[in-house]
Amino acid sequence: MLPLIAALVAGTLFGLGLAVAQMVDPAKVINFLDLFGTWDPSLAFVMGGGLLVNAIATPIIMRRKTPLLAEFFRTPTKHQVDKRLIVGGIIFGVGWGLAGYCPGPMLTSLSFANSDILTIVAAYVVGTLIARIALRAWERDRLSRAQRA
Amino acid sequence: MEIVNFTPVPAFIGGALIGLSAAFLLLVKGRVAGISGIAGGIILPEKGDVPWRILFVLGLILGGFIYQWMGLAPDLSQIQAQVGKGTLIIAGLLVGVGTTVGTGCTSGHGICGLARRSPRSLVATLTFMGSAFVTVFIVRHLVGA
Numbered sequence: 001m002l003p004l005i006a007a008l009v010a011g012t013l014f015g016l017g018l019a020v021a022q023m024v025d026p027a028k029v030i031n032f033l034d035l036f037g038t039w040d041p042s043l044a045f046v047m048g049g050g051l052l053v054n055a056i057a058t059p060i061i062m063r064r065k066t067p068l069l070a071e072f073f074r075t076p077t078k079h080q081v082d083k084r085l086i087v088g089g090i091i092f093g094v095g096w097g098l099a100g101y102c103p104g105p106m107l108t109s110l111s112f113a114n115s116d117i118l119t120i121v122a123a124y125v126v127g128t129l130i131a132r133i134a135l136r137a138w139e140r141d142r143l144s145r146a147q148r149a
Numbered sequence: 150m151e152i153v154n155f156t157p158v159p160a161f162i163g164g165a166l167i168g169l170s171a172a173f174l175l176l177v178k179g180r181v182a183g184i185s186g187i188a189g190g191i192i193l194p195e196k197g198d199v200p201w202r203i204l205f206v207l208g209l210i211l212g213g214f215i216y217q218w219m220g221l222a223p224d225l226s227q228i229q230a231q232v233g234k235g236t237l238i239i240a241g242l243l244v245g246v247g248t249t250v251g252t253g254c255t256s257g258h259g260i261c262g263l264a265r266r267s268p269r270s271l272v273a274t275l276t277f278m279g280s281a282f283v284t285v286f287i288v289r290h291l292v293g294a
Contacts, residue, residue, distance in 0.1 A: 006177040007201040011208020012215065013170035014182060014256075019216035021163025022156060025228045031153060033285040038153040042160040047259055049164025050171070054264035057172035062265075067179030074179050075265060076252075081272045088251020089273045093280020095243025098288065099232050102255045103184040103248060106241075107206055109228075111213025116230035120241040125192055127245020128185070132193040135249065 003069045015108040021046040024109050026100025033097055171261050174205075183257020184209070185248035251277070 022028050023046055031040035066072055096102050101109075101120055109117045171182035178201065180187075187202045217225055230237060248254040251273055253262065258277075262270020 003178055004201055004204050007174070008204040008208045008211070010170045010174040010177070010182065011205035012212045013166050013173065013208075014184075014205075015209035015212020016215055017163045017166030017170060017212070018209075019163070019213050019225060020166060020221070021160045022223065023163065024213065024225060025223075026231050027229070028154065028156075030231055030285055033281050034289055035282060036150060036286060037289055039150050040154045040156075041152065042154070042156050045157045045160035046164035046167070047255075049161040050168035050260040051164075051263055053165050053168025054171045054260055057168070058175060058261075058264045061172060061176045064176075067175070068177045070177070070179040072179060073175070075175075075181055076262075076267065076269070079268060081269055085251050085269055085273050086276050088247050088249070089276030090247070090280045091243050092247025092251055092254065093277035093282075094284045095240045095245075095247055096255075096277065097281035097284025098243070099230070099237055099240035101240065101244065103188060103244065104209065104254070104256050106244070107184065107188065108209045108213045109225075111210045111217065112225045112228070116234070116237055119234050120230075120237040123238045123241025124245040127242035127247075128189050128192045128249050129245070130242075131246040131249035132189060136193075 006069060014104065015111070017050075018105050018108045019111075021049075024105045026105075029100035029102075029105070030097070033100075167256070167260060168264075171256070171264070175261075181257055181261045183253050183261060185244075185254040186252070186257050189249055247277070 018024055021042070023043065028040050028042055031038050032043035062073065062075075092102075099120060103124065106117070106121055106124060110121065174180050174182045180201075187205050191199060191202045191206065213225065232240070244254075251258075253270065253273060255277075258267075258270040258273040263274060
């Protein structure tokens with residue numbers, strides 16, 4: 001029960017932060033990305049504030065052997081940069097630039113949902129589902145080929 | 150370049166709240182606060198750990214509600230999408246596919262990964278930021294001009 005409450009608290013802080021920072025307004029996001037037009041530097045301060053707190057807290061937290069309410073830390077361990085990372089980043093960037101919505105603000109915007117927000121969230125869910133199914137099939141294929149070899 | 154609607158103070162406070170949320174999730178659950186990763190694990194679950202993800206996403210929405218209950222300005226209900234339904238669909242699909250293939254979004258790579266000094270997250274953040282800057286430049290200044 002306690003870990004679930006913790007997840008709810010973390011999500012709530014995150015959503016409140018996005019709302020306070022006005023990152024749920026795609027006009028602000030697109031203006032941040034418009035360096036050569038009407039530039040709104042606010043998003044850089046959101047990233048800066050988030051990074052400042054997290055970059056100080058993370059190394060202190062990671063000195064612990066275990067988290068407070070879980071058996072172990074499940075932070076990503078992979079270090080090498082691969083093609084998948086770059087291709088995914090490019091695709092995500094195009095989508096983000098087109099409408100001004102990344103996943104956090106999109107989901108937080110469900111708190112004042114209208115048909116536009118429901119449309120982009122539905123498309124995001126479908127896109128994620130297609131990619132996860134495709135990646136799963138691709139991984140399985142790669143594994144079975146490796147076993148045969 | 151013309152600077153518009155710059156709101157550094159709420160941006161920094163909101164950002165700090167997001168950082169606090171990420172630090173809290175790491176401390177308590179040992180998990181990275183990457184929204185696309187958390188949501189992806191609900192949309193097509195891997196194994197058993199779905200409930201905390203659902204509560205985190207409900208929290209995101211609750212956070213938006215709390216902001217509105219507090220009556221803070223600006224009013225969220227005034228926010229408008231900047232593009233039509235067709236573009237919203239394409240953008241949503243691309244964000245879903247891109248964050249899944251690239252294993253993370255603005256939060257997971259940008260705020261959590263950079264804080265852990267992950268080289269992968271640095272490359273990912275520069276890639277999607279660069280791609281988004283180029284996209285807006287093309288849409289606003291080449292196509293829209």
